[in-house]
Amino acid sequence: MKASYKKYILDFKRPSGTSRGVLTQKETWFIILEENGNYGIGECGLLQGLSIDDVMGYEEKLKWTCENIEKGRDTLLNSLERFPSIQFGLEQAFLSLASKNSFELFDTGFVRSGIPIPINGLIWMGDEVFMHSQIDQKIVQGFRCIKMKIGAIDFESELQILESIRNKYSKEEIELRVDANGAFMPEKAVEKIRRLATFDLHSIEQPIKQGNWEALKMLCASTPLPIALDEELIGIFGVTNKEKLLQTIRPQYIILKPSLIGGYEGSEEWIALAEKYRIGWWVTSALESNIGLSAIAQWTATLKNKMPQGLGTGSLYTNNFESPLEVENGSLYYRKNKDWSTNLIKELCT
Numbered sequence: 001m002k003a004s005y006k007k008y009i010l011d012f013k014r015p016s017g018t019s020r021g022v023l024t025q026k027e028t029w030f031i032i033l034e035e036n037g038n039y040g041i042g043e044c045g046l047l048q049g050l051s052i053d054d055v056m057g058y059e060e061k062l063k064w065t066c067e068n069i070e071k072g073r074d075t076l077l078n079s080l081e082r083f084p085s086i087q088f089g090l091e092q093a094f095l096s097l098a099s100k101n102s103f104e105l106f107d108t109g110f111v112r113s114g115i116p117i118p119i120n121g122l123i124w125m126g127d128e129v130f131m132h133s134q135i136d137q138k139i140v141q142g143f144r145c146i147k148m149k150i151g152a153i154d155f156e157s158e159l160q161i162l163e164s165i166r167n168k169y170s171k172e173e174i175e176l177r178v179d180a181n182g183a184f185m186p187e188k189a190v191e192k193i194r195r196l197a198t199f200d201l202h203s204i205e206q207p208i209k210q211g212n213w214e215a216l217k218m219l220c221a222s223t224p225l226p227i228a229l230d231e232e233l234i235g236i237f238g239v240t241n242k243e244k245l246l247q248t249i250r251p252q253y254i255i256l257k258p259s260l261i262g263g264y265e266g267s268e269e270w271i272a273l274a275e276k277y278r279i280g281w282w283v284t285s286a287l288e289s290n291i292g293l294s295a296i297a298q299w300t301a302t303l304k305n306k307m308p309q310g311l312g313t314g315s316l317y318t319n320n321f322e323s324p325l326e327v328e329n330g331s332l333y334y335r336k337n338k339d340w341s342t343n344l345i346k347e348l349c350t
Contacts, residue, residue, distance in 0.1 A: 001035040003066035003093075005044075006348055007059075010289055010317045026287050026317070029062060031089045032349050033069070033097045039345055040097025043292035044089035045259030050286075052235040052260070053083040062086060077265065081237050088263030092295045103294060103323070103340050110301035116331035117297060118308040120145040120177060125152040131161055142329035145175040145202075145308035151183025155192065162199045171200035175308065182209035182231055189219060197224040203253055206230040216249045226252035230284075234260050239269055246277050253280040255310065260286055264299055271303070284310030290323035297325070297332055 010026040027048060033040035044062070048054050053061075061083050065076060073094045080087045095105040109115035121138035123131055123146060131148070138146055146165075150158045165176065176199065184192055184207045193207060203226040208215060210232040220227050229251045236242050246254070254274050256267040267283070274281045283300045285293050293312050300309055313327045314320055322341040326333045341347075 001033060001069055003034075003069035004032050004349075005059075005062045005066055006030045006032065008289070008348075010287075011319050012316055013318050023287075028289055028292070029059075029085075029089065030291070030348055031062070031066065031086070031093045033093045034349070035097060038097060039102055039349060040093040040095070040099075041102055041291060041345070041348060042089035042092030042094075042096060043259075043288055043295065044085040045286055045288040045292045046085045047260065047286055050231065050234070050260065051085055053085055058083070065090065077263075081262070084262040084266060085259045087266065088258050088292075088295075091263045091265070092292070095295075102345060103291070104298070105295055106298040106302055108298060108301040111298055111334050111336075114333055114336065115301070116328075116333045117301060117311060118145070118306075118331050119143075119311045119313075119327070120147040120175075120308045121330065122310075122312070123148040125149045127153070128157055128161060132164070135161075135165060139169075139174070141327070142331075144173070144330050145177065147177040147179060147310065149181065150178050151180045159195060159199075162196070162201075166199045171202075175202045176200070177202045177205070177228075179205035179230070180207045182206050184208050186212060186215040189215075190222075193219070193223055193225050193227075201225055203228045205255060206232060210234065213245070213248050216251070220249055220251050223252075226280075228253035228255050230255045230257070233257075233270060236261075239273070242270060243273050246273055246279060250277070251279060253282070256281060256283045257286045258283075258296055258299070259288060259292065280307075281305070282307045282309050285312040287312065287316070289317070290314045290321045290325055294323060294325055294334070297334070 008028050012024050015022045015024050029044040031042045046054060065086055076090055077087050096102045099105055104111050121143035123134045178201060186208050189207045205228045236245055254270060256270055258267050261267055271281055285296050293314055297311050311332050314325050321344050324335045324338040326335050
């Protein structure tokens with residue numbers, strides 16, 4: 001077996017705002033396996049400034065992984081605990097290599113017979129006009145669950161936007177989720193969450209920065225609005241530490257981003273613990289290309305979670321890979337009548 005890696009820069013169609021700044025490009029990496037003329041491809045979805053493995057030496061670790069591919073999947077995964085995006089890329093690559101179709105990793109109704117996965121429509125931060133235009137577009141596109149990023153513009157303006165949505169649509173018509181990306185100061189979070197709760201929101205993701213377990217514990221114990229942990233899961237290694245976090249904070253939900261928390265295996269550890277403590281969960285992609293997004297969506301379909309998932313739509317980038325993924329009526333489909341880009345494997349493997 002041979003292994004190699006390749007860097008790929010994804011270009012945003014429009015600068016995309018988060019509470020950490022504005023994104024114009026996304027750096028991603030691919031692991032490519034080759035054996036007996038067959039190829040396996042996996043995406044290592046690194047997010048600069050957020051991934052725990054966004055460190056000096058990342059490319060060297062990718063090189064080491066490829067040079068030691070004969071150690072086998074399980075041994076390598078154990079050695080890559082602190083490089084969750086590489087773990088996930090490796091998991092995908094081995095599944096891809098074993099598949100008859102390099103991009104169909106799981107045999108589910110999602111791939112086999114077009115059973116859709118309901119997803120939320122993501123509203124990016126920006127000025128009020130831009131955010132309103134996105135909301136209107138998502139509703140026209142058939143979304144019934146909308147996630148709005150907050151924390152980058154004036155909070156009062158964000159409340160006005162939420163109020164305008166609720167004036168048009170009840171919670172039965174549109175489910176609203178908000179994601180603060182840790183933007184609230186702990187001493188102001190209680191009041192801000194109280195005001196947000198008046199708009200019948202489904203949940204708020206990561207209201208304060210990760211690492212402040214005691215403050216989050218207090219918030220989760222008294223919140224009028226369910227709290228979902230997102231960034232808080234990043235960098236928590238081992239089942240014991242994961243269980244300690246959930247026991248301490250007791251969130252209402254956790255959100256699983258395989259690229260950031262150790263791929264399929266790391267995510268499934270979190271799911272098992274969440275269900276033990278009766279904590280809800282859903283899956284979210286993390287700005288991967290269509291290759292990583294498809295890998296996440298196919299796995300998500302095996303979990304049979306009926307909540308709207310936070311899966312991307314593949315439409316953010318000017319240079320994404322053509323794929324069978326398609327969004328219709330607020331759901332993600334895998335269209336068997338559409339093919340992956342015919343030059344995709346050649347492009348990545350040369």
